[in-house]
Amino acid sequence: MLIKQLSIFIPNKKGSLSELTDILIAHNIDIRAIAVFDTAEFGILRIVVDDPDSALDILNREGVVAKVSKVIAVEPEDRPGSLNQIFTILKNADINIDYVYSFIMRKKEMPYIVIKADQQEKAVEELTAHGINVINKEEIYSK
Amino acid sequence: MIDGKIWSREETFEREEFERIQLERLKKTVERVYQNVPYYKDKLKEAGIEPGDIKTLGDLASIPFTEKDDFRKNYPFGLFASPRKEIVRFHASSGTTGKPTVVGYTKKDMDIWSELIARIVTMAGVTDEDTAQIAFGYGLFTGAFGLHQGLEKVGAAVIPMSSGNTQKQIMIMQDFGTTALICTPSYALHMAEVAREMGVDPKKDLKLKWGLFGGEGSTEGMRNEINERWGLFATENYGMSELMGPGVSGECKALRGMHISEDHFIPEIIDPNTGKVLGEGETGELVITTITKEALPILRYRTKDITSLHYEKCDCGRTTVRMSKIQGRSDDMLILGGVNVFPSQIEDVLLGIEGIGPHYQIKVFKKGYLDKIEVDVELVDADLLDSFALLERLNDKIRNQLRTVLGIEAKVNLVEPRSLARFEGKAKRVIDMREVK
Numbered sequence: 001m002l003i004k005q006l007s008i009f010i011p012n013k014k015g016s017l018s019e020l021t022d023i024l025i026a027h028n029i030d031i032r033a034i035a036v037f038d039t040a041e042f043g044i045l046r047i048v049v050d051d052p053d054s055a056l057d058i059l060n061r062e063g064v065v066a067k068v069s070k071v072i073a074v075e076p077e078d079r080p081g082s083l084n085q086i087f088t089i090l091k092n093a094d095i096n097i098d099y100v101y102s103f104i105m106r107k108k109e110m111p112y113i114v115i116k117a118d119q120q121e122k123a124v125e126e127l128t129a130h131g132i133n134v135i136n137k138e139e140i141y142s143k
Numbered sequence: 144m145i146d147g148k149i150w151s152r153e154e155t156f157e158r159e160e161f162e163r164i165q166l167e168r169l170k171k172t173v174e175r176v177y178q179n180v181p182y183y184k185d186k187l188k189e190a191g192i193e194p195g196d197i198k199t200l201g202d203l204a205s206i207p208f209t210e211k212d213d214f215r216k217n218y219p220f221g222l223f224a225s226p227r228k229e230i231v232r233f234h235a236s237s238g239t240t241g242k243p244t245v246v247g248y249t250k251k252d253m254d255i256w257s258e259l260i261a262r263i264v265t266m267a268g269v270t271d272e273d274t275a276q277i278a279f280g281y282g283l284f285t286g287a288f289g290l291h292q293g294l295e296k297v298g299a300a301v302i303p304m305s306s307g308n309t310q311k312q313i314m315i316m317q318d319f320g321t322t323a324l325i326c327t328p329s330y331a332l333h334m335a336e337v338a339r340e341m342g343v344d345p346k347k348d349l350k351l352k353w354g355l356f357g358g359e360g361s362t363e364g365m366r367n368e369i370n371e372r373w374g375l376f377a378t379e380n381y382g383m384s385e386l387m388g389p390g391v392s393g394e395c396k397a398l399r400g401m402h403i404s405e406d407h408f409i410p411e412i413i414d415p416n417t418g419k420v421l422g423e424g425e426t427g428e429l430v431i432t433t434i435t436k437e438a439l440p441i442l443r444y445r446t447k448d449i450t451s452l453h454y455e456k457c458d459c460g461r462t463t464v465r466m467s468k469i470q471g472r473s474d475d476m477l478i479l480g481g482v483n484v485f486p487s488q489i490e491d492v493l494l495g496i497e498g499i500g501p502h503y504q505i506k507v508f509k510k511g512y513l514d515k516i517e518v519d520v521e522l523v524d525a526d527l528l529d530s531f532a533l534l535e536r537l538n539d540k541i542r543n544q545l546r547t548v549l550g551i552e553a554k555v556n557l558v559e560p561r562s563l564a565r566f567e568g569k570a571k572r573v574i575d576m577r578e579v580k
Contacts, residue, residue: 007528011558037531041538042557044528063561067525098530 001124002070003137004052005033005114008045009065012038020045023062029055032140033073033114035101046101048073048114048140072115072124073103073140075133083113086132093126095119112140145397145459150265150297151258153406154461158454161405161462166200168434169409173197173206176440179224182217183442203409203432204420208443211244214385219245225438235283236384236483243283246384249437253292256387259404260293263393266402266459267378268353269323271298276316278326278334279358280306280481285388286358290325293390299323306330306481309337316349323353327481328361328369328379332512335372346374355380357389359478360469379468385444386431392466397458400465407435410464411443412452415473426451428473429466447474475573477507479514484549486572489518492544498524498537502563508576516553518545521560 010016017036024031033048049055052068059066076082090097096118103112112135117123127134149155156164174194176183187193190207197203214222219242223230231250235243248256269275275294279286281303294301302319304312306326312334315321324331331354338345345351354369354377361379369377380393381401391408392401403410408431412421415428429446433439449471454464477484486505493503500521507516520541527533534557541555564571 007525009522009525009528009534009557009559011556011562039531039535042534044531044534063559065522065525065528065560067528069529 001072001128001134001136002120003048003073003114003135003140004068005046005048005071005116006052006055006059007067007069008047008059010036010038010043010045012042016043017045020059020064023058023064024049024055027054027058029058031104033101033103033112035099035114037099046099046114048103069116070120072117072120072127073112073135074115074127075112075135078111085130086113086115086127089126089130089132090115090117090123093122095123095126145395147268147396147459148265148270149460150262153404154262154402154463156406156462158462162200164406165409165434166197168406169200169203169432170194170197172432172434172436172440173442175224175437176442180222180440182213182221200409203411203443206432206442208418208430208445209441210445211385211447214244215242218242220247222441223247223438224440225249230438232288233283234285234288234384234388236285244385246285246388247438252387252436252438255407255435256289256390257292257296259387259390259407260289261296262293262404263380263390263402264290264294264297264299264323264355266393266395266461267355267380268376268396269294269297269299269355273299273322273353274302274320275299275323275325276302276304276312276319276321278304278306278312278324278330284481285382285384286481289382289388289390290355294323294325309334310341313338313341313343316351317343320350322350323355324351324373324375325355327358328356328365328377329359329480329509329512329514331356331369331373331377332365335369336511345372349373351375354378355393357381358481363468381448381466381469383446385439385441386433386446387436391431395457395459395461399457400453400467402457402461402463402465405463408433410452410466412450413445415445415447415449423454424451426470445473447472447476449473477505477573477575479507479516479551482550484551488549489545490572492548493518493520493541496537496541496544498522498527499541499557500560503572504563505573506576507573514577516551517556518553519556519558519563521563522557523560 030050035046037044056068098116101114177194229249230247232248235245281287354375357380366377378394382389382391392403394401411430412427421427429448429450430443433441448469450466475486500523504519545553
């Protein structure tokens with residue numbers, strides 16, 4: 001049930017992001033979710049794309065340091081407290097969350113969120129057992 | 144004509160007199176190393192030279208060069224020509240491979256060192272009326288102790304402050320009535336800043352007259368700024384531990400270059416690429432042969448410093464040859480706050496760390512008046528992208544190793560792979576932005 005995300009090293013300089021998106025556009029790679037985590041010195045860009053493996057190839061060929069890793073995509077219900085519910089399930093199962101970011105939302109789509117946890121398989125089990133909709137990769141990539 | 148005392152008669156010898164003494168002492172030095180230093184004996188034999196072959200000063204050019212690497216190969220005492228019993232002092236400077244360059248002195252070497260320092264401090268204006276504050280670090284480096292003994296010899300009252308603790312430096316200057324400041328030019332500028340922050344106006348509150356600067360190169364711009372800020376008269380002096388330490392040469396008040404004590408050193412200028420000896424006034428690498436040293440006589444040492452030699456008599460009355468301000472280095476050694484660092488040392492540190500590529504760029508610049516260094520390295524290990532902690536750990540590791548191995552505090556920038564310049568032939572990995580004036 002895990003989906004693939006790309007982690008990309010971005011130097012802290014003007015234009016780093018657009019250089020990356022230029023590369024992805026040129027190869028018709030579509031970004032589904034995006035988040036940037038940065039410090040004063042450098043940043044890590046995390047994206048979910050429609051074709052992570054070929055995106056990695058392309059980026060590596062362009063000299064970009066990138067890595068494919070697995071994360072969980074879940075679909076919280078559209079009501080107050082639904083994120084709290086997800087985080088509580090994980091807390092009760094003694095699972096740590098490394099980071100969270102959300103999908104780019106489009107009309108009528110539910111706001112998926114991406115979770116990176118320390119015990120991912122267990123997290124998926126726990127969430128599913130509690131009735132949370134964990135999105136599988138086919139659903140993500142084919143959107 | 145510039146007035147001022149000349150410390151010793153030898154500084155005004157006629158050229159023929161210098162040449163006579165130099166030849167006599169060169170012969171003795173070659174004989175001494177041939178008999179006492181197996182490494183030199185082999186080296187001379189290999190070049191087909193016996194001590195008896197040195198008949199004129201021109202024969203010096205047939206002797207092989209000595210380089211910093213020869214010190215490394217002979218660490219620690221292999222080049223010494225005196226037995227341990229006769230050594231009374233050791234000093235050392237940083238080496239290219241972590242091992243320092245060790246130098247030693249006999250009692251006679253110490254006497255000559257003091258004498259030569261007495262000459263340069265006298266030509267810089269210092270007399271027995273002066274109070275001299277030494278703000279070089281006391282320790283293995285030759286700077287502080289070298290100046291110390293020569294200043295005492297001329298009768299100046301020496302304050303052995305050592306470097307650092309800048310506010311206290313200023314306080315002592317004020318309270319003791321320091322008239323001569325001895326340090327690196329960049330530290331002098333930094334101290335001036337601190338003095339200003341403390342509300343001390345050097346021109347009104349201090350009695351400084353002379354500044355004797357060395358340990359690193361400086362520009363005319365820096366000199367003017369030091370003179371202006373401190374209200375003193377700045378001169379520069381030159382030396383290196385392999386040759387003796389400070390005292391090889393120094394500027395007189397005429398500021399027409401640094402007078403080399405030719406009765407103790409024979410200078411040559413060579414083309415750094417071919418090794419060919421160049422003529423008077425031509426710019427090239429300074430090569431020095433010591434001709435009076437007992438413990439560590441050195442033949443044709445390649446200083447890597449780029450300068451030129453000028454023989455016409457100076458306005459100060461001295462006839463010793465003058466070397467112009469150092470214009471650069473023929474290797475890529477960096478002097479960072481008085482510490483010698485080779486880019487190759489930085490490279491060694493970087494190559495030992497996993498996760499980064501072999502390419503790097505070193506940027507050196509001034510922050511205030513202090514040297515700052517930044518090292519750009521390429522991140523190659525994508526696995527570190529899992530978390531910030533991993534990347535930051537890598538960054539810290541590089542910084543810590545540079546500090547431990549080289550004693551420098553560097554800022555480390557991780558950059559994308561293939562983003563740093565690649566070089567064909569000699570790499571230019573250092574961007575030195577310090578020379579703005």
